[in-house]
Amino acid sequence: xxxxxxxxxxxxxxYNFFVPLNSGSALAYNSRxxxxxVWDETDRDxxxxxxxxxxxGRAMAVAGNDRYLHEILENLLKGSYITERDAxxxxxxxxxxxxxxxxxxxxxxxxxxxxxxxxxxxYCYQSDGxxxxxxxxxVQRRVTDFIESRADGKSSLAISWYGGxxxxxxxxxxxxxxEFVRFCGERNIGYSSMVVTNGYFLTGDAAKRLLQAGITNAxxxxxxxxxxxxSRRTLRGxxxxxxxxxxNVKEAVSDENFSVTVRTNMDMRNKDSIGGMLDDLREEGLCxxxxxxxxxxxVDVCSNECAGTVSALVLSLEEYADAESRASxxxxxxxxxxxSLPVRMFSLCQAVKPDGFVxxxxxxxxxxxxxxxxxxxxxxxxxxxxxxxxxxxxxxxxSGPLLSPECGDxxxxxNCAGGCAHxxxxxxxxxxxxxxxxxxxxxxxxxxxxQKIITRSDLLEGGGRVAVNM
Numbered sequence: 428x429x430x431x432x433x434x435x436x437x438x439x440x441x442y443n444f445f446v447p448l449n450s451g452s453a454l455a456y457n458s459r460x461x462x463x464x465v466w467d468e469t470d471r472d473x474x475x476x477x478x479x480x481x482x483x484g485r486a487m488a489v490a491g492n493d494r495y496l497h498e499i500l501e502n503l504l505k506g507s508y509i510t511e512r513d514a515x516x517x518x519x520x521x522x523x524x525x526x527x528x529x530x531x532x533x534x535x536x537x538x539x540x541x542x543x544x545x546x547x548x549x550y551c552y553q554s555d556g557x558x559x560x561x562x563x564x565x566v567q568r569r570v571t572d573f574i575e576s577r578a579d580g581k582s583s584l585a586i587s588w589y590g591g592x593x594x595x596x597x598x599x600x601x602x603x604x605x606e607f608v609r610f611c612g613e614r615n616i617g618y619s620s621m622v623v624t625n626g627y628f629l630t631g632d633a634a635k636r637l638l639q640a641g642i643t644n645a646x647x648x649x650x651x652x653x654x655x656x657x658s659r660r661t662l663r664g665x666x667x668x669x670x671x672x673x674x675n676v677k678e679a680v681s682d683e684n685f686s687v688t689v690r691t692n693m694d695m696r697n698k699d700s701i702g703g704m705l706d707d708l709r710e711e712g713l714c715x716x717x718x719x720x721x722x723x724x725x726v727d728v729c730s731n732e733c734a735g736t737v738s739a740l741v742l743s744l745e746e747y748a749d750a751e752s753r754a755s756x757x758x759x760x761x762x763x764x765x766x767s768l769p770v771r772m773f774s775l776c777q778a779v780k781p782d783g784f785v786x787x788x789x790x791x792x793x794x795x796x797x798x799x800x801x802x803x804x805x806x807x808x809x810x811x812x813x814x815x816x817x818x819x820x821x822x823x824x825x826s827g828p829l830l831s832p833e834c835g836d837x838x839x840x841x842n843c844a845g846g847c848a849h850x851x852x853x854x855x856x857x858x859x860x861x862x863x864x865x866x867x868x869x870x871x872x873x874x875x876x877x878q879k880i881i882t883r884s885d886l887l888e889g890g891g892r893v894a895v896n897m
Contacts, residue, residue, distance in 0.1 A: 434477045434486045434500070437509040441516055441836045446868055446875075448885045454871050455508060456768070459516060459841045462506030463768055463871070465880060473499050477509055517836065524844045527775050528825075534578045535585040535777040537785045537796055538562075538570060540599040542591040546625050547663040550694070550737050552729050553591070553800045561596045562788040567603055569809045570786045575610050577782050583617035588642070589785070589796055594628040601640035608641040621645065625660070627668055631678030634685045644686045647676055651691065652703025659696070676719070677711050686718040689763075691754070694726035694740040698750040705757055715762035722764065723751050727857035729797045729850065744858060748865030759873055766877035769863055769870055772844045779848050781825050784815070794824045795849045824848065831859070839863045 446454040451468040466474070472489045473496070490496035503509045510516060541561045542553065562570075578584040586607060588600050604620055611618035618641055626647035637645070649672060650656045657667035680687050689708070691701060705721070713719050725747045728737050742750065758764035777783030778795040785793040790809040791802070798804035806818040815821060831845050839861065845851065846859030863870065875881045 433483045434473070435480070435483050436511060437477050437500075437504075438512050439474065439478050440507055440510050442838050442841060443508055444838060444867055444871065446871055447887055448881065449887060450885065454875055454881070455506075456867075456871050457507045458769065458771070458839055458867075459520060460507035461768060461771055462508065463874070464502075464506060465875075469495075470499055470503075474503065474508065477503075517840070520841045520844075523841070524772060524775060527772055527844075528779055529781065531781065532582045533585065534574070534581050534583070534782045535587075535780065536574055536783060537587040537589045537777065538603065539589045539591060539785065539787050539796075539799065540593055540596040540603075541788050542799065543595055544590060544592040544625070545595065545627060545663055546592065546660055546668070548660050550659065550692070550726050550740065552737075552797060559788060562599055566786075566788065566790045566809060567599065569790065569812070571603055571606055573809060573812050574607070578611070578616055579614060581616060583619065584611055585618075586620040588620070588622040588624075590623070592625055592627070593622055594624050594633060597628065597633060597636065600642070601636055604637075604640040604642055619643070625668070626672040626675050627662075629672075629675045629679050629687075631675075631681060634679035634682060638682065638685050643684065644688065645679065646688045646690055647672060648690045648692060649673070649676075649704055651697035651700035652707065654703075655697040655700040656704070673707060673711060677713060680713065680716060680719045683718055686720075689719070689721040691721065691723050692726045693723055693747060693750055693754075694737075694742060696740060698742065698746075701750075701754040702757055705754075705761055705763060708763060709761055713763070720764055721758050723754050725751075725857075725862070729847075729856055741857060744860060744862060745865050748862040751862050752866045752869035756869070756873060759877060766870075766873040768874055769839070769842045769867060771842050773842055773861060773863075774844045774846050774848065774859070776848075778824055779827070781816075794821065797849050823852075827852075837864070839867065 440457055440459065442457055442459040444456045444458065448454065453466050453471055454463070455466045456463050469489060473486050476486050476489065487493065487496055490499060542559060574584070584607060586604065593600055600622065607620070608618055620642040621644035622637065622642055623646045626649070629645055629647060634645070648660065649669070650660055653667070653669040656669040660668055662668060676687050676689065679685055691704065693701070701723070708714060708721070725742060726737060727741055755764055759766050783794060785796045785799065786809065787793065787799060791805045792807055792809055792815055793799055793805055804820065806821050807814040827848065831851055834840050834845055842863055843861045846861060850856045850859040872886065876883065
Protein backbone atom coordinates (compact mmCIF):
# COMPACT_ATOMS: atom_id res chain seq x y z
CA UNK A 428 0.00 0.00 0.00
CA UNK A 429 1.52 3.35 -1.03
CA UNK A 430 1.49 6.26 1.40
CA UNK A 431 -0.91 8.25 -0.76
CA UNK A 432 -3.42 5.44 -0.27
CA UNK A 433 -2.99 5.35 3.51
CA UNK A 434 -6.28 6.76 4.78
CA UNK A 435 -4.78 7.40 8.21
CA UNK A 436 -3.02 10.42 6.68
CA UNK A 437 -6.33 12.23 6.26
CA UNK A 438 -9.28 13.53 8.21
CA UNK A 439 -12.70 14.76 7.07
CA UNK A 440 -13.12 18.45 6.34
CA UNK A 441 -15.07 20.45 8.91
CA TYR A 442 -17.02 22.02 6.06
CA ASN A 443 -18.82 19.03 4.55
CA PHE A 444 -22.57 18.61 4.10
CA PHE A 445 -24.39 15.51 2.88
CA VAL A 446 -27.90 14.79 1.68
CA PRO A 447 -28.55 11.00 1.70
CA LEU A 448 -30.52 9.65 -1.27
CA ASN A 449 -32.75 6.62 -1.71
CA SER A 450 -30.21 4.69 -3.75
CA GLY A 451 -27.61 4.73 -0.99
CA SER A 452 -25.77 7.52 -2.75
CA ALA A 453 -25.59 11.09 -1.43
CA LEU A 454 -25.22 14.69 -2.48
CA ALA A 455 -21.90 15.95 -1.10
CA TYR A 456 -20.96 19.62 -0.74
CA ASN A 457 -17.86 21.24 0.71
CA SER A 458 -18.41 24.89 1.58
CA ARG A 459 -14.71 25.79 1.69
CA UNK A 460 -13.99 24.69 -1.87
CA UNK A 461 -17.51 24.96 -3.30
CA UNK A 462 -17.24 21.36 -4.54
CA UNK A 463 -20.51 19.54 -5.23
CA UNK A 464 -20.85 15.90 -6.27
CA VAL A 465 -22.98 12.79 -6.09
CA TRP A 466 -21.23 10.06 -4.12
CA ASP A 467 -21.98 6.40 -4.65
CA GLU A 468 -21.99 3.89 -1.80
CA THR A 469 -18.28 3.10 -2.19
CA ASP A 470 -17.35 6.79 -1.93
CA ARG A 471 -19.45 7.04 1.22
CA ASP A 472 -17.95 3.89 2.71
CA UNK A 473 -14.33 5.01 2.13
CA UNK A 474 -15.13 8.43 3.59
CA UNK A 475 -16.77 6.73 6.57
CA UNK A 476 -13.61 4.72 7.22
CA UNK A 477 -11.54 7.91 7.20
CA UNK A 478 -14.04 9.55 9.54
CA UNK A 479 -13.94 6.66 12.01
CA UNK A 480 -10.15 6.25 11.90
CA UNK A 481 -10.42 2.66 10.71
CA UNK A 482 -7.48 0.47 9.79
CA UNK A 483 -6.14 1.53 6.35
CA GLY A 484 -6.41 -2.03 5.05
CA ARG A 485 -10.18 -1.90 5.27
CA ALA A 486 -10.31 0.92 2.68
CA MET A 487 -8.58 -1.30 0.15
CA ALA A 488 -11.08 -4.05 0.80
CA VAL A 489 -14.01 -1.64 0.31
CA ALA A 490 -12.60 -0.13 -2.89
CA GLY A 491 -11.72 -3.54 -4.31
CA ASN A 492 -8.38 -2.58 -5.84
CA ASP A 493 -5.53 -0.13 -5.48
CA ARG A 494 -6.40 1.87 -8.59
CA TYR A 495 -9.99 2.54 -7.53
CA LEU A 496 -8.97 3.52 -4.00
CA HIS A 497 -6.42 5.92 -5.47
CA GLU A 498 -9.13 7.48 -7.67
CA ILE A 499 -11.54 7.88 -4.74
CA LEU A 500 -8.93 9.49 -2.50
CA GLU A 501 -7.77 11.82 -5.26
CA ASN A 502 -11.34 13.00 -5.83
CA LEU A 503 -11.97 13.47 -2.10
CA LEU A 504 -8.78 15.53 -1.82
CA LYS A 505 -9.48 17.54 -4.96
CA GLY A 506 -12.93 18.47 -3.64
CA SER A 507 -11.50 19.25 -0.17
CA TYR A 508 -13.86 16.68 1.38
CA ILE A 509 -10.83 15.30 3.18
CA THR A 510 -7.65 17.07 4.14
CA GLU A 511 -4.28 16.23 5.60
CA ARG A 512 -4.50 15.83 9.33
CA ASP A 513 -2.44 18.92 10.20
CA ALA A 514 -4.12 21.25 7.67
CA UNK A 515 -5.58 24.49 9.10
CA UNK A 516 -8.79 24.89 7.13
CA UNK A 517 -10.01 27.96 9.02
CA UNK A 518 -6.77 29.77 8.25
CA UNK A 519 -7.30 28.99 4.57
CA UNK A 520 -10.74 30.62 4.73
CA UNK A 521 -9.30 33.65 6.50
CA UNK A 522 -6.63 34.02 3.80
CA UNK A 523 -9.24 33.81 1.04
CA UNK A 524 -11.38 36.44 2.80
CA UNK A 525 -8.38 38.72 3.24
CA UNK A 526 -7.46 38.50 -0.44
CA UNK A 527 -11.00 39.47 -1.43
CA UNK A 528 -11.19 42.27 1.15
CA UNK A 529 -8.00 43.91 -0.06
CA UNK A 530 -8.52 43.31 -3.77
CA UNK A 531 -7.79 46.82 -5.09
CA UNK A 532 -8.73 46.14 -8.71
CA UNK A 533 -12.36 47.16 -8.18
CA UNK A 534 -14.13 50.13 -6.62
CA UNK A 535 -17.66 49.62 -5.24
CA UNK A 536 -19.54 52.54 -3.67
CA UNK A 537 -23.08 53.69 -2.88
CA UNK A 538 -24.53 57.13 -3.47
CA UNK A 539 -27.67 58.51 -1.84
CA UNK A 540 -28.83 61.56 -3.82
CA UNK A 541 -31.52 62.04 -1.14
CA UNK A 542 -32.59 60.44 2.12
CA UNK A 543 -36.15 61.67 1.65
CA UNK A 544 -38.75 59.02 0.87
CA UNK A 545 -42.35 58.98 -0.27
CA UNK A 546 -43.01 55.77 1.68
CA UNK A 547 -43.66 55.34 5.40
CA UNK A 548 -42.67 51.69 5.85
CA UNK A 549 -43.16 50.62 9.45
CA TYR A 550 -39.91 48.67 9.65
CA CYS A 551 -37.65 51.32 8.10
CA TYR A 552 -34.24 51.51 9.74
CA GLN A 553 -33.70 55.19 8.90
CA SER A 554 -34.87 57.92 11.24
CA ASP A 555 -36.92 60.90 10.08
CA GLY A 556 -34.03 63.02 11.24
CA UNK A 557 -31.90 61.58 8.44
CA UNK A 558 -34.23 62.95 5.80
CA UNK A 559 -33.32 66.25 4.21
CA UNK A 560 -32.57 68.03 1.01
CA UNK A 561 -31.29 66.53 -2.20
CA UNK A 562 -27.57 66.42 -2.94
CA UNK A 563 -26.41 69.85 -4.10
CA UNK A 564 -24.50 70.42 -7.30
CA UNK A 565 -21.34 71.14 -5.30
CA VAL A 566 -21.56 67.87 -3.39
CA GLN A 567 -22.29 66.01 -6.63
CA ARG A 568 -19.10 67.39 -8.21
CA ARG A 569 -16.98 66.59 -5.17
CA VAL A 570 -18.34 63.04 -4.89
CA THR A 571 -17.85 62.45 -8.60
CA ASP A 572 -14.27 63.75 -8.51
CA PHE A 573 -13.43 61.60 -5.48
CA ILE A 574 -14.87 58.41 -6.97
CA GLU A 575 -13.14 58.98 -10.29
CA SER A 576 -9.81 59.54 -8.54
CA ARG A 577 -10.25 56.22 -6.73
CA ALA A 578 -11.36 54.35 -9.84
CA ASP A 579 -8.62 55.66 -12.14
CA GLY A 580 -6.37 52.75 -13.10
CA LYS A 581 -8.73 50.11 -11.67
CA SER A 582 -10.45 47.41 -13.69
CA SER A 583 -14.03 48.27 -12.72
CA LEU A 584 -16.32 50.73 -10.97
CA ALA A 585 -19.67 49.66 -9.50
CA ILE A 586 -22.21 52.20 -8.24
CA SER A 587 -25.35 51.50 -6.20
CA TRP A 588 -27.91 54.32 -6.02
CA TYR A 589 -29.62 54.35 -2.69
CA GLY A 590 -31.78 56.49 -0.38
CA GLY A 591 -34.35 57.32 0.96
CA UNK A 592 -35.92 56.90 -2.40
CA UNK A 593 -33.26 57.72 -5.03
CA UNK A 594 -35.79 58.09 -7.86
CA UNK A 595 -37.18 61.17 -6.15
CA UNK A 596 -34.02 62.64 -7.64
CA UNK A 597 -33.82 60.78 -10.94
CA UNK A 598 -32.18 63.78 -12.64
CA UNK A 599 -29.27 63.66 -10.20
CA UNK A 600 -28.93 59.89 -10.53
CA UNK A 601 -28.86 60.00 -14.33
CA UNK A 602 -26.57 63.03 -14.52
CA UNK A 603 -23.94 61.57 -12.19
CA UNK A 604 -24.14 58.10 -13.72
CA UNK A 605 -23.72 59.50 -17.24
CA GLU A 606 -20.54 61.22 -16.06
CA PHE A 607 -19.21 57.92 -14.70
CA VAL A 608 -20.05 56.22 -18.01
CA ARG A 609 -18.05 58.88 -19.86
CA PHE A 610 -15.11 58.65 -17.45
CA CYS A 611 -14.95 54.84 -17.49
CA GLY A 612 -15.28 54.73 -21.28
CA GLU A 613 -12.32 57.05 -21.71
CA ARG A 614 -10.13 55.01 -19.38
CA ASN A 615 -11.29 51.53 -20.37
CA ILE A 616 -12.76 50.84 -16.93
CA GLY A 617 -15.69 48.47 -16.64
CA TYR A 618 -18.81 50.22 -15.32
CA SER A 619 -21.88 48.68 -13.69
CA SER A 620 -24.68 50.42 -11.86
CA MET A 621 -27.94 49.53 -10.12
CA VAL A 622 -30.59 51.37 -8.13
CA VAL A 623 -32.30 50.29 -4.90
CA THR A 624 -35.82 51.70 -5.20
CA ASN A 625 -39.28 51.22 -3.76
CA GLY A 626 -40.52 51.01 -7.35
CA TYR A 627 -43.17 53.71 -7.13
CA PHE A 628 -41.49 55.91 -9.75
CA LEU A 629 -39.92 53.11 -11.80
CA THR A 630 -42.12 53.53 -14.85
CA GLY A 631 -41.17 52.26 -18.27
CA ASP A 632 -39.96 55.75 -19.21
CA ALA A 633 -37.91 55.99 -16.02
CA ALA A 634 -36.29 52.63 -16.76
CA LYS A 635 -35.35 53.89 -20.23
CA ARG A 636 -33.74 57.00 -18.72
CA LEU A 637 -31.76 54.86 -16.30
CA LEU A 638 -30.61 52.58 -19.10
CA GLN A 639 -29.40 55.53 -21.14
CA ALA A 640 -27.36 56.60 -18.12
CA GLY A 641 -25.73 53.19 -17.76
CA ILE A 642 -27.94 51.86 -14.94
CA THR A 643 -29.07 48.41 -15.95
CA ASN A 644 -30.68 46.92 -12.85
CA ALA A 645 -33.18 47.89 -10.15
CA UNK A 646 -33.93 46.21 -6.86
CA UNK A 647 -37.62 46.69 -6.01
CA UNK A 648 -39.27 45.60 -2.78
CA UNK A 649 -42.64 43.80 -2.84
CA UNK A 650 -43.54 42.37 0.55
CA UNK A 651 -45.96 39.56 -0.16
CA UNK A 652 -49.44 39.73 -1.65
CA UNK A 653 -51.46 42.96 -2.00
CA UNK A 654 -52.92 42.86 1.49
CA UNK A 655 -49.61 42.18 3.25
CA UNK A 656 -47.62 44.64 1.17
CA UNK A 657 -50.12 47.47 1.48
CA SER A 658 -50.35 47.05 5.25
CA ARG A 659 -46.67 47.92 5.69
CA ARG A 660 -45.30 49.70 2.59
CA THR A 661 -47.66 52.64 2.38
CA LEU A 662 -47.25 56.15 1.06
CA ARG A 663 -46.24 58.62 3.77
CA GLY A 664 -49.65 60.25 3.55
CA UNK A 665 -51.38 56.88 3.50
CA UNK A 666 -52.48 54.66 0.64
CA UNK A 667 -51.45 51.36 -0.91
CA UNK A 668 -48.58 50.94 -3.36
CA UNK A 669 -48.79 47.30 -4.49
CA UNK A 670 -50.70 47.70 -7.76
CA UNK A 671 -48.62 50.61 -8.99
CA UNK A 672 -45.34 48.86 -8.20
CA UNK A 673 -46.45 45.66 -9.95
CA UNK A 674 -47.49 47.67 -13.02
CA ASN A 675 -44.19 49.56 -13.03
CA VAL A 676 -42.16 46.35 -12.77
CA LYS A 677 -44.01 44.94 -15.75
CA GLU A 678 -43.28 48.10 -17.77
CA ALA A 679 -39.63 48.28 -16.70
CA VAL A 680 -38.77 44.73 -17.76
CA SER A 681 -40.46 45.12 -21.15
CA ASP A 682 -37.01 46.25 -22.27
CA GLU A 683 -34.86 43.13 -22.09
CA ASN A 684 -31.76 45.22 -21.41
CA PHE A 685 -33.13 46.39 -18.06
CA SER A 686 -33.39 43.92 -15.17
CA VAL A 687 -35.46 43.99 -12.02
CA THR A 688 -34.77 42.00 -8.89
CA VAL A 689 -37.81 41.78 -6.63
CA ARG A 690 -36.83 41.66 -2.97
CA THR A 691 -39.29 40.41 -0.38
CA ASN A 692 -38.64 41.19 3.28
CA MET A 693 -40.11 38.51 5.53
CA ASP A 694 -41.29 38.75 9.11
CA MET A 695 -43.95 37.19 11.33
CA ARG A 696 -46.74 39.03 9.51
CA ASN A 697 -46.14 38.18 5.86
CA LYS A 698 -44.23 34.89 5.80
CA ASP A 699 -47.34 33.02 4.66
CA SER A 700 -48.39 35.52 1.98
CA ILE A 701 -45.41 35.18 -0.36
CA GLY A 702 -47.19 32.67 -2.57
CA GLY A 703 -49.86 35.24 -3.43
CA MET A 704 -47.24 37.67 -4.70
CA LEU A 705 -45.56 34.97 -6.78
CA ASP A 706 -48.94 34.06 -8.26
CA ASP A 707 -49.53 37.71 -9.18
CA LEU A 708 -46.18 37.86 -10.93
CA ARG A 709 -47.21 34.76 -12.87
CA GLU A 710 -50.57 36.31 -13.77
CA GLU A 711 -48.73 39.34 -15.16
CA GLY A 712 -46.70 37.07 -17.44
CA LEU A 713 -43.44 37.75 -15.63
CA CYS A 714 -42.37 34.16 -14.95
CA UNK A 715 -39.46 32.76 -16.90
CA UNK A 716 -38.09 36.17 -17.94
CA UNK A 717 -34.31 36.42 -17.96
CA UNK A 718 -34.47 40.01 -16.72
CA UNK A 719 -36.71 39.46 -13.68
CA UNK A 720 -35.97 37.47 -10.56
CA UNK A 721 -36.99 37.37 -6.90
CA UNK A 722 -35.08 36.89 -3.69
CA UNK A 723 -35.94 36.92 -0.02
CA UNK A 724 -34.48 38.63 3.02
CA UNK A 725 -35.36 38.77 6.71
CA VAL A 726 -36.73 41.85 8.41
CA ASP A 727 -34.24 42.32 11.22
CA VAL A 728 -32.92 44.81 13.71
CA CYS A 729 -30.15 46.52 11.77
CA SER A 730 -30.15 49.94 13.44
CA ASN A 731 -31.14 51.49 16.76
CA GLU A 732 -33.87 53.43 14.93
CA CYS A 733 -35.90 50.35 14.04
CA ALA A 734 -35.28 48.27 17.16
CA GLY A 735 -38.44 49.30 18.99
CA THR A 736 -40.72 48.60 16.03
CA VAL A 737 -39.06 45.56 14.52
CA SER A 738 -37.92 43.40 17.43
CA ALA A 739 -41.29 41.75 18.05
CA LEU A 740 -41.74 41.00 14.33
CA VAL A 741 -38.43 39.32 13.59
CA LEU A 742 -38.44 35.63 12.71
CA SER A 743 -35.87 33.47 14.44
CA LEU A 744 -33.05 32.27 12.22
CA GLU A 745 -34.68 28.83 12.10
CA GLU A 746 -38.14 30.23 11.31
CA TYR A 747 -36.80 32.44 8.56
CA ALA A 748 -34.73 29.63 7.05
CA ASP A 749 -37.86 27.47 6.80
CA ALA A 750 -39.95 30.26 5.25
CA GLU A 751 -37.17 31.15 2.84
CA SER A 752 -36.81 27.54 1.68
CA ARG A 753 -40.53 27.17 1.01
CA ALA A 754 -40.73 30.48 -0.86
CA SER A 755 -37.60 29.73 -2.90
CA UNK A 756 -38.90 26.32 -3.89
CA UNK A 757 -42.11 27.90 -5.18
CA UNK A 758 -40.25 30.69 -6.99
CA UNK A 759 -37.86 28.25 -8.65
CA UNK A 760 -40.80 26.20 -9.87
CA UNK A 761 -42.35 29.29 -11.45
CA UNK A 762 -39.12 30.34 -13.15
CA UNK A 763 -38.79 33.42 -10.93
CA UNK A 764 -35.61 32.33 -9.24
CA UNK A 765 -32.59 30.34 -10.35
CA UNK A 766 -31.37 27.61 -8.06
CA SER A 767 -27.66 27.86 -7.37
CA LEU A 768 -25.05 26.51 -5.04
CA PRO A 769 -24.62 28.57 -1.86
CA VAL A 770 -22.83 31.88 -2.43
CA ARG A 771 -19.36 32.02 -0.93
CA MET A 772 -17.88 34.98 1.01
CA PHE A 773 -21.42 36.41 1.08
CA SER A 774 -20.85 39.11 3.70
CA LEU A 775 -17.73 40.72 2.26
CA CYS A 776 -19.60 43.88 1.28
CA GLN A 777 -18.24 47.29 0.35
CA ALA A 778 -18.19 48.37 4.01
CA VAL A 779 -15.11 46.28 4.86
CA LYS A 780 -13.14 47.19 1.74
CA PRO A 781 -10.67 50.10 1.60
CA ASP A 782 -12.41 51.79 -1.35
CA GLY A 783 -15.97 51.14 -0.15
CA PHE A 784 -17.96 54.23 0.86
CA VAL A 785 -21.53 55.51 1.15
CA UNK A 786 -21.97 59.16 0.13
CA UNK A 787 -24.87 61.07 1.66
CA UNK A 788 -26.67 64.15 0.25
CA UNK A 789 -25.01 66.59 2.67
CA UNK A 790 -21.53 65.31 1.87
CA UNK A 791 -21.14 63.04 4.89
CA UNK A 792 -19.40 59.73 4.15
CA UNK A 793 -20.13 56.39 5.82
CA UNK A 794 -18.93 52.84 5.29
CA UNK A 795 -22.29 51.06 5.69
CA UNK A 796 -25.73 52.20 4.59
CA UNK A 797 -27.25 50.80 7.78
CA UNK A 798 -25.53 53.60 9.72
CA UNK A 799 -26.69 56.62 7.70
CA UNK A 800 -29.04 57.82 10.47
CA UNK A 801 -26.22 57.81 13.02
CA UNK A 802 -23.90 60.78 12.53
CA UNK A 803 -21.42 59.35 15.03
CA UNK A 804 -20.74 56.61 12.45
CA UNK A 805 -19.66 58.97 9.68
CA UNK A 806 -16.02 58.75 8.58
CA UNK A 807 -15.92 62.41 7.63
CA UNK A 808 -17.07 64.62 4.84
CA UNK A 809 -16.43 64.88 1.12
CA UNK A 810 -15.29 68.44 1.83
CA UNK A 811 -12.21 66.93 3.45
CA UNK A 812 -11.67 63.77 1.37
CA UNK A 813 -8.08 63.22 2.53
CA UNK A 814 -9.37 62.59 6.05
CA UNK A 815 -11.52 59.60 5.08
CA UNK A 816 -8.74 57.02 4.91
CA UNK A 817 -7.25 58.35 8.17
CA UNK A 818 -10.51 58.06 10.09
CA UNK A 819 -10.31 55.66 13.06
CA UNK A 820 -13.73 54.38 12.00
CA UNK A 821 -12.42 53.51 8.55
CA UNK A 822 -9.58 51.60 10.17
CA UNK A 823 -12.11 49.79 12.40
CA UNK A 824 -14.18 48.66 9.40
CA UNK A 825 -11.30 47.72 7.12
CA SER A 826 -8.82 46.24 9.58
CA GLY A 827 -11.27 44.66 11.99
CA PRO A 828 -11.33 40.90 12.57
CA LEU A 829 -12.04 39.00 9.38
CA LEU A 830 -13.88 36.22 11.14
CA SER A 831 -15.47 36.44 14.57
CA PRO A 832 -14.10 34.03 17.20
CA GLU A 833 -17.74 33.07 17.86
CA CYS A 834 -17.86 31.55 14.37
CA GLY A 835 -15.66 28.70 15.57
CA ASP A 836 -15.71 25.93 13.00
CA UNK A 837 -19.20 26.72 11.73
CA UNK A 838 -19.76 24.76 8.55
CA UNK A 839 -20.89 27.77 6.50
CA UNK A 840 -17.99 30.01 7.53
CA UNK A 841 -16.64 30.11 3.98
CA ASN A 842 -20.08 31.11 2.69
CA CYS A 843 -20.76 34.00 5.05
CA ALA A 844 -17.17 35.08 5.88
CA GLY A 845 -18.20 35.90 9.42
CA GLY A 846 -21.56 37.52 8.70
CA CYS A 847 -22.59 41.17 8.69
CA ALA A 848 -19.73 43.33 9.99
CA HIS A 849 -22.15 46.04 11.15
CA UNK A 850 -24.20 43.63 13.26
CA UNK A 851 -21.05 42.01 14.64
CA UNK A 852 -20.10 45.39 16.13
CA UNK A 853 -23.38 45.86 18.02
CA UNK A 854 -24.89 43.11 20.13
CA UNK A 855 -28.20 45.00 20.30
CA UNK A 856 -28.84 44.27 16.63
CA UNK A 857 -29.95 41.01 15.01
CA UNK A 858 -27.53 38.13 14.71
CA UNK A 859 -24.94 38.53 11.94
CA UNK A 860 -25.53 34.89 10.99
CA UNK A 861 -27.17 33.91 7.70
CA UNK A 862 -30.10 31.56 7.13
CA UNK A 863 -27.88 29.14 5.23
CA UNK A 864 -26.90 27.69 8.61
CA UNK A 865 -30.37 26.21 8.78
CA UNK A 866 -31.43 25.54 5.20
CA UNK A 867 -28.31 24.46 3.36
CA UNK A 868 -29.82 21.02 2.70
CA UNK A 869 -32.78 22.59 0.94
CA UNK A 870 -30.54 24.79 -1.20
CA UNK A 871 -28.42 21.83 -2.27
CA UNK A 872 -31.52 19.82 -3.15
CA UNK A 873 -33.02 22.72 -5.11
CA UNK A 874 -29.82 23.05 -7.11
CA UNK A 875 -29.55 19.31 -7.79
CA UNK A 876 -33.18 19.17 -8.95
CA UNK A 877 -32.79 22.23 -11.19
CA GLN A 878 -29.72 20.73 -12.85
CA LYS A 879 -31.52 17.38 -13.26
CA ILE A 880 -28.79 15.71 -11.22
CA ILE A 881 -31.54 14.01 -9.22
CA THR A 882 -35.32 13.73 -9.32
CA ARG A 883 -37.70 14.10 -6.39
CA SER A 884 -38.08 10.32 -6.28
CA ASP A 885 -34.40 10.14 -5.25
CA LEU A 886 -35.08 12.03 -2.02
CA LEU A 887 -35.58 10.26 1.29
CA GLU A 888 -38.92 10.82 2.99
CA GLY A 889 -38.74 13.11 6.03
CA GLY A 890 -34.99 13.50 5.83
CA GLY A 891 -34.92 16.54 8.14
CA ARG A 892 -32.43 19.38 8.08
CA VAL A 893 -28.70 19.03 7.72
CA ALA A 894 -26.93 19.93 10.93
CA VAL A 895 -24.29 22.63 10.60
CA ASN A 896 -20.95 21.88 12.22
CA MET A 897 -20.44 24.24 15.14
